[in-house]
Amino acid sequence: MxxxxxxxxxxxxxxxxxxxxxxxxxxxxxxxxxxxxxxxxxxxxxxxxxxxxxxxxxxxxxxxxxxxxxxxxxxxxxxxxxxxxxxxxxxxxxxxxxxxxxxxxxxxxxxxxxxxxxxxxxxxxRMDTAAVEALLGEFWLRLGRDQRREQALAVLDLADPVDADTVQRQYRRMAQRHHPDRGGDTATLQQINAARWVLLADR
Known part of the structure; x- marks a missing residue:
């Protein structure tokens, strides 16, 4: 291929x-x-x-x-x-x-x-453990603002217009659903965390 x-x-x-x-x-x-x-x-x-x-x-x-x-x-x-x-x-x-x-x-x-x-x-x-922990926030910042917001909305299964309260409520629901202690996985939870901060920072 x-x-x-x-x-x-x-x-x-x-x-x-x-x-x-x-x-x-x-x-x-x-x-x-x-x-x-x-x-x-x-x-x-x-x-x-x-x-x-x-x-x-x-x-x-x-x-x-x-x-x-x-x-x-x-x-x-x-x-x-x-x-x-x-x-x-x-x-x-x-x-x-x-x-x-x-x-x-x-x-x-x-x-x-x-x-x-x-x-x-x-x-x-180039990645090591410390770099992995810092990666997600830095990666999202490298994307353009509009694309970053679009990705964040998709991760949280939301669509504009959304307010901060809606973002927080949806974040809590999805974080509980995808938490590793409840059978979820860390990678998805990290995406959900990053998406919340992207949407809140855009306001």
């Missing part, structure tokens, strides 16, 4: 990409990142099966590698008229509507800053 010209050489082999694609084909309508990782672990797919998800650094590495695979699959499947939707709460395959080189919304794939981030493996290589 090939990937975009602006991505670095990847050690991820075609066999691993095929295993991820197999899981997506089983549920093309979509599944969460947590569920997809769970399927890969249950199937014994390395390095996901051996990941220590209770450790922040290993959790980040698992998340990054999965999204790296997803963006490479998106680039590959675009040539077949398919689009991989990539979001921590909704990952799936749909028909591309914008023609060659465009995503489901008709936007060129290479304009996606998340794609640039996840295809750059130096982002993964």
């Amino acid at each position: 090939t990937h975009g010209p602006d991505s670095v050489d990847s050690p991820v082999d075609a066999a691993l990409l095929e295993r991820v694609l197999e899981c997506l084909r089983v549920q093309p309508s979509g599944l969460t990142e947590h569920a997809l990782i769970g399927q890969l672990r249950a199937a014994g797919v390395e390095p996901f099966a051996g990941a220590r998800l209770q450790e922040p650094l290993s959790l980040f590495q698992t998340h990054f590698l999965l999204f790296h695979c997803l963006y490479r699959l998106r680039d590959h499947l675009l040539g077949q008229g398919e689009w991989v939707s990539i979001h921590c709460l909704d990952i799936g395959i749909e028909r591309a509507s914008g023609g060659p080189g465009a995503g489901a919304a008709g936007l060129p794939a290479h304009r996606d800053p998340l794609r640039t981030y996840y295809l750059d493996l130096t982002q993964l290589e």
Whole structure:
């Protein structure tokens, strides 16, 4: 499989990409990142099966590698008229509507800053535990204000207009639902925390 010209050489082999694609084909309508990782672990797919998800650094590495695979699959499947939707709460395959080189919304794939981030493996290589803890807030700040808000609204399953009280109520509901002590996962909870602060800071 090939990937975009602006991505670095990847050690991820075609066999691993095929295993991820197999899981997506089983549920093309979509599944969460947590569920997809769970399927890969249950199937014994390395390095996901051996990941220590209770450790922040290993959790980040698992998340990054999965999204790296997803963006490479998106680039590959675009040539077949398919689009991989990539979001921590909704990952799936749909028909591309914008023609060659465009995503489901008709936007060129290479304009996606998340794609640039996840295809750059130096982002993964430079991370340690301390950097992981500081990553999320810094990452969101690198995105443009409008895109940052759009991503945050999607994470919290909200739509504008929203006020601070609505944001806080929805945050509490989702944080309780996705807390690791209740069967959720740390990565999703971190996304929820970051989304709350993005929306509150925008007011």
